[in-house]
Amino acid sequence: MQYNFDQLIDRRNTNSSKHDNNRVMFGREDVLELWVADMDFPAPAPVVEAIKKRAEHPIYGYTFPPASLYEAIVNRLDRLYGWKIKKEWIVFNAGVVNGLYSAVEAFTQRGDELIVQPPVYYPFYGAIKNTGRQVIHNPLREVDGRYEMDFEGLEKLFEVRTSFPVRTPRIRALILCSPHNPVGRVWTKEELERLAEICVKNNCLIFSDEIHCELLAPGAEHTVTASLSSEIEQRTITFMSASKTFNIAGLATSFVIIPNDELRQRYIAARAGHNSGNLFGFVATEAALTQCDDYLEQLRNYLHENYKFFREFINTRLPQLRVAEMEGTYLAWVDMRQLGMDPLELQDFIRNKARLALDDGYAFGPGGEGFQRFNLACPRSIVEEALLRLEKAINEL
Structure with missing residues (x-):
């Protein structure tokens, strides 16, 4: 069957770790969630039916x-x-x-x-x-x-x-x-x-x-x-x-x-x-x-297109940032060190200026300082909105 990964599904009020805990985790409700490594796509139809x-x-x-x-x-x-x-x-x-x-x-x-x-x-x-x-x-x-x-x-x-x-x-x-x-x-x-x-x-x-x-x-x-x-x-x-x-x-x-x-x-x-x-x-x-082999094939293709869109946007419109090559996972690792912020300043900027819920690079240990992790397993419109928020915040620096 054909899967529609562009479909927006509201996960709020489902006890979603990713979407229902924003004030506790990020101090505000209006952040766009691209952090916890689960996907904003429905599970495959055979799984749901089983x-x-x-x-x-x-x-x-x-x-x-x-x-x-x-x-x-x-x-x-x-x-x-x-x-x-x-x-x-x-x-x-x-x-x-x-x-x-x-x-x-x-x-x-x-x-x-x-x-x-x-x-x-x-x-x-x-x-x-x-x-x-x-x-x-x-x-x-x-x-x-x-x-x-x-x-x-x-x-x-x-x-x-x-x-x-x-x-x-x-x-x-x-x-x-x-x-x-x-x-x-x-x-x-x-x-x-x-x-x-x-x-x-x-x-x-x-x-x-x-x-x-x-x-x-x-x-x-x-x-x-x-x-x-x-x-x-x-x-x-x-x-x-x-x-x-x-x-x-x-x-x-x-x-x-x-x-x-x-x-x-x-x-x-x-x-x-x-x-x-x-x-x-x-x-x-x-x-x-x-x-679910058909689901996996379509999912891989969609995730790769999300990554290409994400990388192209950053390369052309946010040249201060650098995206690591994503050979696997659906997690984009972004170098923001050229913004000149220490880890806590970057965290505050991402949450309160860009209004994004991401994973702070410093949490991943030495070498993660100055980085942010983006979860790209979401509809492309969400990826685009995240990038536009980030671009606006950086342009206002």
């Missing part, structure tokens, strides 16, 4: 993921990425962040160190700090508006720590964002191989957040980190969900794939008592993974 059909049965009791859902995940990963997994490797969670917390608790001890590559998805910091672990930064390198991993810096981090006394905390894991939120990189197979080689050599686990793996620009190709080799597969914990791609985050269902039997049992033990998803989340995820 939920309606299940809702017709009047009992919504305790449940478990059906065999057909495991099969849908196994088949999709093989079809899209050539990664052949077993259904026994799959463990369900309420969300990727919940799953990440469980991984940190399962595979590290209080005081241990975990590497992140900022600027990066800020809940990674919470999963480390809130569990009593320590954050180690290996910042991305920006080269002409495109970001790269700093492999030399990563190797030095391990070298420095292996020279310390035994009592010194050790690096136990690296949290990888692939595709990378917020900078929009889709890491190449060669980049992932080099990263994995360093981690394997240093006995470091990889926690790979691949929730955006299906949201790709034309020509981009996602490589599942764990699919690189059997050795890497045994040291990688992969986090996925249909929530970003098919806009079902409120149904709180995700899954983690752990090929290593010992690690999987430790993970299951660590998350005992945690929610493993829910009835309608299972139904929606299965429908999304098995019946």
Whole structure:
């Protein structure tokens, strides 16, 4: 079927985190919301119909993921990425962040160190700090508006720590964002191989957040980190969900794939008592993974056109700003450092002068200062209105 992503849908008064909390989050009601990473598009029709059909049965009791859902995940990963997994490797969670917390608790001890590559998805910091672990930064390198991993810096981090006394905390894991939120990189197979080689050599686990793996620009190709080799597969914990791609985050269902039997049992033990998803989340995820390829194709095209429109507007009318190349996700990473504002001044300008609700770059860690993240998963008229507000505010400086 044909989807109309230009359609404006009023999400106010639906308890939307993105639209119903403006005064609390931004101090005013009249901001235009392009922040939280969910989409202002309806979920695919097969997902809606599957939920309606299940809702017709009047009992919504305790449940478990059906065999057909495991099969849908196994088949999709093989079809899209050539990664052949077993259904026994799959463990369900309420969300990727919940799953990440469980991984940190399962595979590290209080005081241990975990590497992140900022600027990066800020809940990674919470999963480390809130569990009593320590954050180690290996910042991305920006080269002409495109970001790269700093492999030399990563190797030095391990070298420095292996020279310390035994009592010194050790690096136990690296949290990888692939595709990378917020900078929009889709890491190449060669980049992932080099990263994995360093981690394997240093006995470091990889926690790979691949929730955006299906949201790709034309020509981009996602490589599942764990699919690189059997050795890497045994040291990688992969986090996925249909929530970003098919806009079902409120149904709180995700899954983690752990090929290593010992690690999987430790993970299951660590998350005992945690929610493993829910009835309608299972139904929606299965429908999304098995019946919605046409939706995904149209969505990708629309998101890319949104990005092209956004980039062209900024390049021609706001040359003080610079947009990172968006190979994946639907999140545009915009460099506003030429405006000459410190992070709090920029935050105030965006909220109170441009009247936009965005994600402040400094929240993503070192290297994010002076940037703003725009969520482009909305009708193009909203993208245009956001740009016009921003242009007016900048012209009044």
